Amino acid sequence: MGIIEKSAHKTTIQRTETSQIRMERQALDGKSTTEYRTFQCVNQDTKQRNVDTFQLREEDLKVVDFKETEDKLHVNWSDGHESQHPLSYLSCWFKGAYAEEFGKDHTIRLWDSSIEAHPPSVPYNQFFVDHGWEAIDAPVYPESTEDLLKRLGPIRNTHYGGFYDFTPDLAMADTAYTNLALPAHTDTTYFTEPAGLQAFHCLSHEPAPGEALEEGESLGGESLLVDGFKAAITLRKENPWAFKTLAQVELPWHASGNVGISISPDKVYPVIEQEGGGHLKRIRWNNDDRGAVNPYDAKNWYAAARVWNEILRRKENEYWFKLEPGKIVIFNNWRVLHGRSAFKGIRRICGAYIPYDDFVSCYRVTNTPGGRVAGRSYNNRARMGFGRGKNYKEITEAPKQEAHVIEKS
Incomplete structure (x- = not known):
């Protein structure tokens, strides 16, 4: 020695x-x-x-x-x-x-509703990760969308299938397959490892056959994005107790609405997951897919969750926009919450999930000497x-x- x-x-x-x-x-x-x-x-x-x-x-x-x-x-x-x-x-x-x-892999940049003035948008052959999401120009074909996503990593197969292409027909027992409004949430909270990237491409949105819109009436269906990391940091600053509660109290998550499907993660997980040094790792939030809170923690957890929900719904934290054909929106499902307003008509959406590790591997290899x-x-x-x-x-x-x-x- x-x-x-x-x-x-x-x-x-x-x-x-x-x-x-x-x-x-x-x-x-x-x-x-x-x-x-x-x-x-x-x-x-x-x-x-x-x-x-x-x-x-x-x-x-x-x-x-x-x-x-x-x-x-x-x-x-x-x-x-x-x-x-x-x-x-x-x-x-x-x-x-x-x-x-x-x-370093990337620099985290927090954002809020003011991002509407300059939303991150890149050409078809590029992708950046600092904001946790991008709008990417692409041809209005599902095949082009699938091709792009496969360049970011292998498409993850779930009980929804692999690459999805759907209309609001309740083909799956999930509110995503309806025309109902959805509050800000992350997807697949019930997986041990939730989906890493998620993509949406609106191929078309038209009135239903025989349906006529009145003058000035909209079909609706505006999309919502919220920076979960910014919301968590706001919570930590404004109410450290609520932040600590949501980071420590672990919850059961589940998906069991479809016949033959009963999914839950390997263990209970908190809403806010952190890594060493207090760095934010992942937001796991979908109140509709949450199981019952432990009775011993329920009073504190619900009080903290109300504070969290209020922050998520603040106007300054909500970025609303219309999904348009030719724009693929891809976001980090571990960070960015998404939702939508209710809509009329027939809206056709395609997209997929990409595993987080596979995307990071692809990103490092293509961006690192x-x-x-x-x-x-x-x-x-x-x-x-x-x-x-x-x-x-x-x-x-x-x-x-x-x-x-x-x-x-």
Whole structure:
């Protein structure tokens, strides 16, 4: 084992197996430890580990020498192996930091009803994710819509089928297959992993045969989008108690309206899901598909849910627009809630669900230079904040004092 002593912290480097390194930065107050791993000794074709971790004895793996150059940490091991670790990669494991050369997947941009002035719209062959949704120009054919969606990831098959093309005929026992108004909600809350992306393309909307509209009368059917992340952040600022309640109280979700269908997730889930560091991960909200709240939590949950519902329905948070033929609206179902007003006539909608992981994979591969895709995934982990870590500044500016010896088994 080698140790580098510095004025305010010490760095301990220990080889744990041929394909990874553990590097511990411990402040002299003994309070913080951070671990790192490198891209070493992997199969270059499959990008999988070549080494049987459990055939290696930790006591046989010793650091012989190491040095720090301008951009790398070089480590020589007792078995003759030499490893190189980019300093930017090691630094990305500090809470809030990331390796610049790998980049980030995207930047979250919150929005509200004012987005009507400049809605995000891109050509047929482009797609962006910062707002959580886009309106994409496309030919008015279901085949063109399906082709575009398959370029974003494989279409997810559900009890609704794969690529859907429907009118309000109640072919499925779901209010989506009616002409009723729908409040802002997310889809497939009853899946263990709700659909990642969702797409709608209005192919046509016409009066029903024999139906005539009066002068100035509209068919209705305006679409609604709400930024769930903005609503959650507003809730956290205005009512921390309500936010905490909706993030902690877990609910049963279900889909059982169709014959032969009874779907519920692997466990109960809260309305607001967070990841490390308090970052928002997913909104799961459809009051129509929600089961009964635990009686012990019901009073608090309903009080918090009323506050949440009021925020979702604020005019400044609602973006209303008309789905038009030739515009595919695609949105992140983990973030953006959607709904609609009631309508008359026959409206034909097509679209599909795309699994979130598959879309992110497609996005990284097409937007990340070769060889840096894995590094970007580590950046996302660093963004969450390493659970036991601290900011680099906190560590390097720790008070000078005796270091506590921490033994690890």
